[in-house]
Amino acid sequence: MTSNTTTTRGRDAHLVTGATGFVGAALVLELVRRTDVELVCLVRPGATPAAERLRAALRDAAAAYDADAAVVAAIDLRCHAVEGDVVLPECGGAPLPRFHYDQLWHGAASLRFEDRYADEIVRVNTHGTRHALAWARAAGARQVNYMSTAYVAGAGVGRILETPCDGAETNNLYERSKIDAEAIVVGQRDLGVRVFRPSIVVGHSQTRGATNFTGMYGFLRQLTAFRGMMQRTQARLLAETALQLRLQVGAPVDLVPVDLVVQNAVTIMQGTDPAPGEAQYYHLTNPLAPDVDRVVALMFEELGLCPPRFVGDDVALEWLDERFDRRIGFYRSYMRGDRVFDRSNVERRVGRESSVPYAMTDDTLRAYYRWYLERLDATRRDLPVGR
Amino acid sequence: MVDQVFVVGTGRCGSTLLSSLLRMHPQIASISEFFPFVTDLGTRVAPAFPPGDVTAAQLWDLLATCRPRQTQMLRLDVAMPEVLYPWRSGHHRFDAASGVPPVAQVTLPHLSGDPDGLFDRLRAAVAELSPAPIGVQYRRVFDWFAAQQGARGWAERSGGSLRIAHRLLEHFPAARLVHIVRDGRDTAVSMSEHTGFRMVFTSVQMMETLGVDPFETDARPFEDDLDDDLAALLPERCTREAFLAYATPPPLCGHYWSGEILEGLAAIGHLAEDRLLTLRYEDFLAAPRETVRRLGAFVREGEPDAAWVEAAAASIRPPRSSWRRLAPKLRSQLEHACAPGFQALAEHGIVWSE
Known part of the structure; x- marks a missing residue:
């Protein structure tokens, strides 16, 4: 070099x-x-x-x-x-x-x-x-x-x-x-x-490896931090309480x-x-974008949290829900809206076959989460115990 | 054998009152707030209970090395009201610039009007100690405090020490416990107004978000994950105004109270009556003589000194904070948060009427 x-x-x-x-x-x-x-x-x-x-x-x-x-x-x-x-x-x-x-x-x-x-x-x-x-x-x-x-x-x-x-x-x-x-x-x-x-x-797509951790990783990290904070507050709270999240079930999240x-x-x-x-x-973009509720529910599952409930804007949030909602304010806009990204230009240039739609199955998402959580957990090992 | 008693509770549950009452006791050395400061507000629990034998130097480090979280609170002039060391006086050894050693923040001035002198004598006494497990070392220090007071026993009372009750039982196998409980809703409101709990809650949020303790390292991984309000509380940029402006909502404190009760009862709920006395704070207000007498009979077996009972009962004053002043929505959120704690206490026969 x-x-x-x-x-x-x-x-x-x-x-x-x-x-x-x-x-x-x-x-x-x-x-x-x-x-x-x-x-x-x-x-x-x-x-x-x-x-x-x-x-x-x-x-x-x-x-x-x-x-x-x-x-x-x-x-x-x-x-x-x-x-x-x-x-x-x-x-x-x-x-x-x-x-x-x-x-x-x-x-x-x-x-x-x-x-x-x-x-x-x-x-x-x-x-x-x-x-x-x-x-x-x-x-x-x-x-x-x-x-x-x-x-x-x-x-x-x-x-x-x-x-x-x-x-x-x-x-x-x-x-x-x-x-x-x-x-x-x-x-x-x-x-x-x-x-x-x-x-x-x-x-x-094959190794799951990444070198920067914003976007999906940022959300997963916020959820991890919230879990840690609440575990120090009341150990089993999030394992036994279903958080309510305002997101649009079925909305695609383009990973x-x-x-x-x-x-x-x-x-x-x-x-x-x-x-x-x-x-x-x-x-x-990915023409096979997964639904946001599946993406989020699998995160909760991977972190051992009680499955979340997805609600619309008309449902009043509990205090705990609001607390988490504030943490993920940035991500909220990416969790709603039926938004499909047209790919005509890409397909014209790359060819429909090779523009590679990528199916985010549950196993694929879990693999991505586990890859990251292993590394994230390693950075958090030295956090002081609470009791 | 010197009587060994720990008063444990969730914090903001009236335990400070017990320290004051026991301070009046003719035969008990009242040791106040030893563990919150030695553990740096609960963030150094493991280092405060190291495995194996602990040397005199290691013990002194735990007692006397100023911790950044505590020093930050002095520098911002947001020290919790329990801090008794005269750090603002200008003619004592420690101040906001130097920091105040953990043992000198409350424990020493609670025992003596000359905390600096007691600090020096304690240092000399600790220097003579042979290596021993940490429980033995702490007990030697507490026994020394009792001897200085001419007392036959000691009662250590730390706000929030229910959190370490399992460690106290492990390291002090002969100790007895007084568990002071207070209506979780009032406790939570009081926590939400307390700068010590604010420091604890904000520290935990920062630690869990950053993945490191920002008071112990300059590293700031994932700083972008902190929202603007919390980022303003990082030690390098925190101001008194930012700290005081940061809300510690009662429902958060209510969830915390429930968690502490659940974990605490799991740790001490099995103890026999001769090792555990549970007292309600509200009973000190409603029936002061009887409740003080029960406390006295437990810490020193037998009928307590009548003059002490009278004087102690007469010193009790009503609290300032009440959950009933909250707005309806907040009250409802708080009651929801406290419900698991109340349920756990009810299963142990401890209930509150509306």
Whole structure:
């Protein structure tokens, strides 16, 4: 692995932001596996050198996804760290290796949503997108692949098309920032743009491994923490009391494995480039999304909790229900709404057969939960006993 | 043999009153709030009862090393009202900046008007102790307190010590227990207004969310999972205003009370009458002489000193908090939360009339 070197000229290269993140690392590994381009990754300055952190993130991801030895070996050869930060103009302007830059993959984002992070969310997701584009343009790249989110649909329901955002009401600052960022990306008249919109990304479809734990994992973690808190309050309370949750029974919750997201993204990128000023939209989602009540009920079962009762907004919550409801406020909007993400563009590019719908059976969901809970429990072993 | 008595309860159940009554007793050393501070408000229970022999140095560390949670409460000036050490005075050894050693927060000033002097004498006494299991070491300390008072026995009373009743029985096989119980609804309301319980409940929420104790490490995994209000209570950013603004709802305290009663009765409910006396706080209010007399007869077998009974009974004052002041919805939620605790007590013959 090299850092800020200028020893190679002329080879095709892609710029990548967010390469140490969940989707980003998987994407880099997929690009390593399926292309022969060099990958120049923007990595934030930190206590350890950028190259070292990039290598560690990619190796962790490779281990989590059981990547081929050839892919692992290629990490050091083809993945290059450039120290910088999307919050800075032109991402800090660090010198780049002398490659021929064609594509930008912009995935760096803050996944936070709380009010206390409002400045950071805007700085990274909105201003950061502007800076990433300037960085790519300065390097000569003319194609932008932007990792957005399917949830720029906000509160929209029904069939969500692969088209520009329609101004639907948003549920949180994160969604708002991604809508703003999409608008910035598609407003670039000199660049061809692909907007990729993954839904709720979960671990690898075969190994279940993941390297970042928001979304489904965040909900599971909140439930774990709530269980722990209430166990310290009254040991058997949640094992014997059915929590009431406000969610829409039968509403799909679109969980999509990270490997399928990046497979489709790279396949689409390998097709015809969009013309300058053209923007294409792709829902990297799962047409076999499970029902939210099943997803949640299995979490409760896996944690040894009394099966929850699912209620509508018209039912008054008990105090304990309200307590949990407050903890999962962020997730509430993802637990309701008959929302189906249209995938016409993806299927046209990838082919209906290979756009890989992924069935989230009960066993599959349990496997995902167990993979994560094993690791989460290991981090909680040193919590002090209560009595 | 020196009488060994523990007064156990859920916290906010009137046990402080018992410390005050026993402090007036001519033959009993009243040891107050030893375990809440040695266990750093219940977050260091396991370290406070280590396995194997404990050296004098290890024991002194438990008694005298200032703990960050307690120091934080002093620095924010939200120390619980039970804290007796004069940390604000400006002419005592410990203050908010230094922290106050666990044993000096309440226990020493409850025994002496010169807590710093007693602290020094205790340090010298502890230094002489040979290694022994932790129960033996604590008993030696308590016996020493009794000797300092010229008392024939001691009664240790800690708020919330029902939580560690099983450990007390294990480490003090000759001890007898007084279990003080109070209407769970009043107890919960009192807990909800108490800064110590607020610290405990917020600490537990932060610990369970972060997966670490934020008072014991700088690591902040899963900090994003804290909501804004709770994140504001992390030790590095907590202010007095944020701490006082954070609500500890009565229903949460009611669930906690029920949990403590259920676990506590499971730990001590089997004890014979000569080892366990259960007293209702309300009986101290309704029938002070008779109830004080029962307490006295249990802690020192035989008819208690009449003058002590009179003086102790006369000192009893009614409580300030009452669940009846709550709004109807909150009352209903609280009653629901306390129901399992009441049911468990009723199965042991302890009931309250409306």
